[in-house]
Amino acid sequence: MAKSATPALLQGTLDLLILHALQRGEMHGYAIAQCIHLLSDEALRVEEGSLYPALYRLELDGAIKARWGLSENNRKAKYYDITARGKKLMTQQQETWSRLSVAVDRVLAR
Amino acid sequence: MNQLFRRIRYLLNRRRFDRELANEMEFHREMADGNGAFGNTLRLREEARDAWGWTWIDRLSQDLRYALRKLRQSPGFTLAAVLMLAIGIGVNVAAFSFFNFFVLKPLPVRDPGTLLRFERRSPRNYASDVPYPEIAFFREHSRTLSAVLALDPSRLTIDGEQKPLTVHFVTPNFFHELGASAMLGRTLDEHAAAGPEVVLSYGFWQRHFGADPLTVGRMIHLNNKPVTVIGIAYKDFSGLSMENPDLWAAVDQQPYFLEGSKLFTEFPENGGGVKMFARLQPGFTAQAAEAELRSLAAQLRKQQPAGIWENESLPSQPGAYAKNITGSRSGSGKVDGDELYPVVALVGALVLLILGVACGNLGSLLLARGVAREREIAIRVSVGAGRGRLIRQLFTESLLLALLGSAAGLGLGYVVFRILMVYSSTPAWMNPTPDWRVIVFAIAIGFGAAVLFGLTPALQLARQRHRATTLRQFLIGAQVAGSCVLLIVAGLLVRALDRAMTAHPGFEYQQVLSIAPGLAAHGYSPAAARGYISALENRLHGIPGVQSVSLATFVPLGRGVATMGVTINGHPIEVHINSVDSHFFETMSVPLLRGRDFRGVDAHEIVISDSMARQVWPGENPLGKIFNSGAGDFSVVGVAANARLVAMQDASAAQAYFSVAAEELPSMFMLVKTSGPPEGLVPFVASIAHSIDPKVFPQVELLKSSFKERVQGTQYSAVAVGALGFVALLLACFGIVGLVAFSVSQRTKEIGLRMALGAAPRDILSLVLRQLSRPVVAGLVVGVGLAAGLSQILSKQLYGISHLDPLAYFAAVGIFALAVAFAALLPARRALRVDPLLALRQD
Numbered sequence: 001m002a003k004s005a006t007p008a009l010l011q012g013t014l015d016l017l018i019l020h021a022l023q024r025g026e027m028h029g030y031a032i033a034q035c036i037h038l039l040s041d042e043a044l045r046v047e048e049g050s051l052y053p054a055l056y057r058l059e060l061d062g063a064i065k066a067r068w069g070l071s072e073n074n075r076k077a078k079y080y081d082i083t084a085r086g087k088k089l090m091t092q093q094q095e096t097w098s099r100l101s102v103a104v105d106r107v108l109a110r
Numbered sequence: 111m112n113q114l115f116r117r118i119r120y121l122l123n124r125r126r127f128d129r130e131l132a133n134e135m136e137f138h139r140e141m142a143d144g145n146g147a148f149g150n151t152l153r154l155r156e157e158a159r160d161a162w163g164w165t166w167i168d169r170l171s172q173d174l175r176y177a178l179r180k181l182r183q184s185p186g187f188t189l190a191a192v193l194m195l196a197i198g199i200g201v202n203v204a205a206f207s208f209f210n211f212f213v214l215k216p217l218p219v220r221d222p223g224t225l226l227r228f229e230r231r232s233p234r235n236y237a238s239d240v241p242y243p244e245i246a247f248f249r250e251h252s253r254t255l256s257a258v259l260a261l262d263p264s265r266l267t268i269d270g271e272q273k274p275l276t277v278h279f280v281t282p283n284f285f286h287e288l289g290a291s292a293m294l295g296r297t298l299d300e301h302a303a304a305g306p307e308v309v310l311s312y313g314f315w316q317r318h319f320g321a322d323p324l325t326v327g328r329m330i331h332l333n334n335k336p337v338t339v340i341g342i343a344y345k346d347f348s349g350l351s352m353e354n355p356d357l358w359a360a361v362d363q364q365p366y367f368l369e370g371s372k373l374f375t376e377f378p379e380n381g382g383g384v385k386m387f388a389r390l391q392p393g394f395t396a397q398a399a400e401a402e403l404r405s406l407a408a409q410l411r412k413q414q415p416a417g418i419w420e421n422e423s424l425p426s427q428p429g430a431y432a433k434n435i436t437g438s439r440s441g442s443g444k445v446d447g448d449e450l451y452p453v454v455a456l457v458g459a460l461v462l463l464i465l466g467v468a469c470g471n472l473g474s475l476l477l478a479r480g481v482a483r484e485r486e487i488a489i490r491v492s493v494g495a496g497r498g499r500l501i502r503q504l505f506t507e508s509l510l511l512a513l514l515g516s517a518a519g520l521g522l523g524y525v526v527f528r529i530l531m532v533y534s535s536t537p538a539w540m541n542p543t544p545d546w547r548v549i550v551f552a553i554a555i556g557f558g559a560a561v562l563f564g565l566t567p568a569l570q571l572a573r574q575r576h577r578a579t580t581l582r583q584f585l586i587g588a589q590v591a592g593s594c595v596l597l598i599v600a601g602l603l604v605r606a607l608d609r610a611m612t613a614h615p616g617f618e619y620q621q622v623l624s625i626a627p628g629l630a631a632h633g634y635s636p637a638a639a640r641g642y643i644s645a646l647e648n649r650l651h652g653i654p655g656v657q658s659v660s661l662a663t664f665v666p667l668g669r670g671v672a673t674m675g676v677t678i679n680g681h682p683i684e685v686h687i688n689s690v691d692s693h694f695f696e697t698m699s700v701p702l703l704r705g706r707d708f709r710g711v712d713a714h715e716i717v718i719s720d721s722m723a724r725q726v727w728p729g730e731n732p733l734g735k736i737f738n739s740g741a742g743d744f745s746v747v748g749v750a751a752n753a754r755l756v757a758m759q760d761a762s763a764a765q766a767y768f769s770v771a772a773e774e775l776p777s778m779f780m781l782v783k784t785s786g787p788p789e790g791l792v793p794f795v796a797s798i799a800h801s802i803d804p805k806v807f808p809q810v811e812l813l814k815s816s817f818k819e820r821v822q823g824t825q826y827s828a829v830a831v832g833a834l835g836f837v838a839l840l841l842a843c844f845g846i847v848g849l850v851a852f853s854v855s856q857r858t859k860e861i862g863l864r865m866a867l868g869a870a871p872r873d874i875l876s877l878v879l880r881q882l883s884r885p886v887v888a889g890l891v892v893g894v895g896l897a898a899g900l901s902q903i904l905s906k907q908l909y910g911i912s913h914l915d916p917l918a919y920f921a922a923v924g925i926f927a928l929a930v931a932f933a934a935l936l937p938a939r940r941a942l943r944v945d946p947l948l949a950l951r952q953d
Contacts, residue, residue: 056158
């Protein structure tokens with residue numbers, strides 16, 4: 001599915017990106033995907049097929065919560081927001097991620 | 111926890127969440143309009159739903175619906191499969207129902223958990239009954255028991271009926287403690303001390319009084335004593351006994367009916383007494399109660415050194431279970447182990463074998479069906495069904511079949527249980543309706559069966575390997591082994607039955623009747639008893655047709671049994687003991703092989719059975735040897751031929767005869783041998799025995815009837831196991847017919863080719879049957895081995911037939927071989943009718 005221009009997301013990082021995006025406030029699924037896309041300078045594109053399962057998993061886990069609201073174009077949309085548990089989870093994952101990326105960089109540098 | 115909650119919330123509102131998901135994705139698509147493809151919405155939705163973790167339910171319901179459709183498409187197969195499973199599961203359910211009833215399910219009484227039954231034990235003796243004065247002492251002094259119950263089964267005569275009634279004398283708190291009320295009138299009341307009163311059982315009220323509601327308040331006569339009927343118990347009132355008592359009376363009134371009774375003061379010898387039950391005081395454990403009763407017994411022993419045993423303890427058992435209220439035994443030495451569990455193991459093994467045979471058969475059927483479903487499975491594989499998915503789907507079909515089988519098996523088990531209830535004199539209050547344990551058992555065993563018959567065929571089918579015959583052959587072998595075991599065990603039982611009916615048990619029973627005067631219950635002293643007995647003997651000798659009269663403490667084949675566990679000459683042995691007078695051997699026609707019988711009363715002499723002599727003094731002359739019973743030394747003066755007076759089924763049972771001691775006279779039975787048929791003498795003898803002392807109501811019975819009762823047990827088990835064996839044989843034959851027919855249809859072309867090349871019919875037959883011979887032979891060998899091992903449990907129930915009896919084995923294997931040959935040749939004939947031309951022209 002992933003095209004060569006947009007690298008496939010590493011397993012588990014999508015959750016972190018979603019949580020990070022939601023720190024800016026509540027937004028709907030499409031906005032989350034857009035946010036990640038723009039923040040990555042259009043390098044990352046979140047596949048819709050992985051976005052929604054990830055959102056549901058996070059919701060089930062209690063890391064985010066959802067409510068129905070009206071979108072900017074007056075359409076019913078589901079808005080997601082990060083919970084306290086989600087914030088804690090994000091800090092943890094962020095640490096893991098930085099440790100991992102530093103380690104990978106180190107390996108590749110030699 | 112929260113996660114689980116959210117998951118369940120999703121499961122409950124699945125439809126709404128699905129709709130929302132669709133909405134959300136639609137919204138996303140609108141927003142992203144033109145910006146990249148969204149892909150297949152349905153598939154994406156399914157993937158998103160996966161995150162909730164409930165997809166398996168959808169798949170399961172999908173599989174179930176498909177399986178249901180599939181089964182409905184082939185009603186013949188479904189019917190055969192469910193029928194086979196119903197038989198296999200049904201017999202298991204019926205067997206389990208009995209086990210459940212005896213061991214697992216409490217009696218229908220109030221608060222069964224706190225009800226205990228106490229027995230007596232000491233390092234040297236054991237008894238299941240407790241002397242009444244001891245019980246009274248416990249009731250007075252115990253702090254751990256909130257109530258103490260006593261039950262004393264007796265037999266009394268009612269005016270106008272020859273047969274004595276079963277009367278249970280109970281403590282007046284009996285009904286209240288068991289939470290029972292009266293259907294009509296009232297029950298015994300511990301607070302209102304009143305005159306002589308009885309409560310009738312429902313069955314007796316129906317039988318004797320025609321269910322007349324005006325019976326309550328009426329006066330009846332028991333042992334000629336007037337007594338008022340105060341109430342009728344409910345039909346389902348169990349009491350604490352497996353017999354169906356006709357009526358209950360307060361134990362305080364026992365001496366009123368049995369004049370001269372010393373129940374309240376006497377500590378009977380030989381472990382006599384009444385049954386003791388008690389309720390635990392809240393907050394106390396059974397261990398605490400046992401510890402307290404032990405110290406109370408030690409206290410009582412100071413006042414009653416003869417009545418209470420040294421180091422007497424009172425172990426308890428849960429009192430509200432059928433297993434623990436049956437039987438009453440006493441003896442010295444160690445208590446013999448529970449005889450229930452080996453029997454349970456044997457019955458369990460036999461009924462599981464039936465299920466195994468049914469499963470093996472069904473497995474073969476499923477494999478054969480796989481051939482017909484090849485195309486369907488190939489299509490499903492080619493549109494992308496994974497192997498796991500296929501196995502799951504096929505196994506779901508098996509599970510559905512098993513579930514149907516469980517339901518049908520429950521029904522069949524209920525019917526079988528009902529039928530067995532009629533024939534095995536189970537108590538009237540027993541409720542045959544399956545309870546939750548039986549239902550859970552049926553479902554569990556159905557699931558087990560599904561794994562047994564469904565899993566391997568599913569694996570083979572999914573791997574498209576179902577044409578391989580190895581598994582089929584294995585299944586046939588297993589069926590052969592299973593049905594072979596059942597046939598052999600049935601054969602052994604039939605042989606035993608034949609032996610029991612035709613062979614002599616070692617004593618005369620056709621023309622002997624027993625008299626139970628019950629003198630001890632009336633408080634007779636030994637001297638008074640001697641007077642009564644000699645008077646009765648004189649009168650009996652005057653009757654024409656009476657050949658000889660003798661005394662014994664235990665009637666052959668009777669209800670009471672005393673065993674003694676002793677070690678003599680280094681041989682531990684269980685001996686059935688009896689005290690008899692010198693006429694006993696003549697009356698019972700038991701020849702003396704060596705030595706002589708007793709010269710006089712009270713001598714320290716003993717006569718032993720041949721089997722005991724062989725076990726204790728092998729190869730030696732037993733005469734003059736010393737037998738130490740623990741109570742004294744007895745010298746062996748005679749060896750009697752083996753007479754299986756107690757354990758009729760056990761040819762090796764050892765027997766020792768002591769001569770009657772004076773203090774035993776009140777508890778004597780009399781045996782009368784007649785020269786003609788004894789039936790006509792029964793009422794006559796009864797009236798003579800009654801006329802000597804009008805307060806005594808002697809019971810006269812024919813030994814013949816006890817014999818019949820004993821043989822009946824073997825008869826029922828032979829019929830039951832025979833039926834099981836027949837069903838198993840039938841199932842195995844079906845399996846073989848199927849296998850041969852299948853291999854013929856598969857090899858039509860090959861057969862045609864061989865015929866065209868000039869093969870003789872013999873060659874064709876051997877070609878078709880060759881693959882059958884190995885599993886059948888292997889199955890037979892395994893079956894014979896299994897049967898030899900299993901039937902060991904039976905060895906003491908076979909009336910002297912060895913559990914390796916060659917006739918039973920040969921007959922069973924012979925019947926089996928015949929049936930198998932028939933089952934194999936029937937479809938094999940088709941192979942001979944193959945037309946080579948037609949067969950070769952097939953594609």
